[in-house]
Amino acid sequence: MTVAAGTKRSTVWSQPAFRLLLGAEAVTLSGSAVSSVALPALAVLELHASTTDIAVLAFLGQLPNAVALWAGALSDRHPKRPQLIASDLAAAVALVTIPAAALAGLLAVGQLCGVAVVLGAAKVVHDAAAVSLLPALVDPDQLHDANSRLGAASSAADSTGTNAGAALVGAVGPACSVLADALSFLASAVLVWRMRVPEAATVPRTRMSLARDIADGVRYVARQPTIRTLIAALSILSFGLAVMNTYWAYYLLERLGASPSAFGVIMGVGGVGGLVGALFAPRIAGRIGIGPTIIGGFAVCPLMQVPLLCAEPGLGWQIVLAGTLAGQLFGATASGTSQRSLRQAVCEPAFQARAQSASTTLTAGARPLAAATAGGLVLLLDVRATFAAGALLQAGAAILLLASPIRTLQTIPAHGAMPPAPRGAPS
Structure with missing residues (x-):
């Protein structure tokens, strides 16, 4: 994607394939945000899931992240559009089974566990393909703007979807509400199908074994200092957040007495904060530097958890939690x-x-262990103490970045401007 001399420079929005990817991501994230309200309400309020059931659901939903390295190796071998379409269709089919079972009077926590596994696996395949496809859709100097728009779409989808989810749960019940998510996956598949991007597999035709491809990817990440440090910090932050998120919905709905509508509003307000953060990310990085922007965001997360540790039932605290969630996001x-x-x-x-699948493995792949850790801590202590442990872990991620050279990085370097990773094997 080059621009001839004397012609007007293209923007990220002028790339048709990027617009389709952005639309696909926005619509499916909106649907998933509906499910983020409907599924907890279904488990807690209608199926009367116990704290152990909640932990098992969280564990199984994150379990497919453990095979993210496999998904990444396949994505580097094969065109990514078919992988995006297949993952969307698999998720849609799994979600449709929930209202079908509810109408038949057969819905149980066990089925929610099965759906959680399918959704988790679909997300792993989708993320590996989508994140690695983006650099092929835009120019290198447009990456930050493209990611900013994708992040803004994600946040807007969270805000819109959670509010829509709260309204749908109240109108048709949580089981039928997940149909909106199923339809969003179908819409995403159609948009990706319309995308026209010439793709070539990046692994030579004389392919090595899949295990060798995976090993080469792990070695590459381990030897690339910038990628290695960022993924390590992300894994620590993600583990701490996952410990807290295991009981986030349960805590608000059961312990703080929030209604499904109030829960959806809190999540929606948080999504607005995420939208603003995504839109202003390039400007913030341009003013204070890319490194300080990254570190500042990591530092905000644990600070915004403090009100949650002090919260009590009531509208006032719900407003406070909505504000702190907006700041965190x-x-x-x-x-x-x-x-x-x-x-x-x-x-x-x-x-x-x-590289993306290595990040997923260490960040999301550790979430089943985080869910199990949260379950154990709740049995030994209580929910508030578990939240405190998660917040302390999040602070460790910011400390790691502060001790790295990333803190002095002002701009995103061009490829090759930073020390490359030593090559352990041909790619």
């Missing part, structure tokens, strides 16, 4: 779009999907 999305752009810029094209 503002920092998280500003930081997230910035660190993702940095990783994509310094990563070699042949390793894009495997």
Whole structure:
């Protein structure tokens, strides 16, 4: 994607394939945000799931992340559009079974567990393909803007979807509400199908074994200092957040007495904060530097958890929690779009999907262990103490970045401007 001399420079929005990807991501994230309200309400309020059931659901939903390296290796071998379409269709089919079982009077927590596994697996395949496809759709200097728009779409989808989810749960019940998510996956599949991007597999035709491809990807990430540090910090932050998120919905709905509508509003207000953070990420990075933007976002997360540790039932605390969630997601999305752009810029094209899958494995793949840890801590202590442990872990991620050279990084370097990873094997 080059611009001839004397012609007007293209923008990220002028790329048709990017617009379709953005639309697909926005619509499916909106649907998933509906499910983020409907599924907890279904488990807690209608199926009367216990704290152990909640932990098992969280564990199984994150379990497919453990095979993210496999998904990344396949994504680097094969065209990514078919993978995006297949994952969307699989998720849609799984979600449709929930209202069908509810209408038949057969819905149980066990089925929710099965759906959680399918949704988790579909997300792993989808993310590996989508994140690694983006650098092929836009120019290198447009990556931060492209990620900013994707982050803004994600936040807007969260805000719109959670509010819509709260309204749908109240109108038709949580089981039928998940149909909106199923339809969103179908719409995403259609948009990706319309995308026309010439793709070539990045692994040579004389392919090595899949295990060798995976091992090469792991070695590449381990030896690339910028990518390695960012993924390590992300894994610590993600573990701490996952410990807290295991009981986030349960805590608000059961312990703080929030209604499903109030829960959806809190999540929606948080999404607004994420939207603003994503939109302003390039401007913030341009003013204070890419490194400080990333570190600042990591530092905001644990600070915004303090009100949650003090919260009591009542509208006043619900307003406070909505505000702190907005602040947390503002920092998280500003930081997230910035660190993702940095990783994509310094990563070699042949390793894009495997680098993303390594991040998924260490960040999301550890969430089943985080859910199990949360379950154990709740049995030994209580929910508030579990939240405190999660917040302390999140602070560790910011400390790690502060001790790294990333803190002095002002701009996203061009590929090759930073020390490359030693090559352990041909790609």
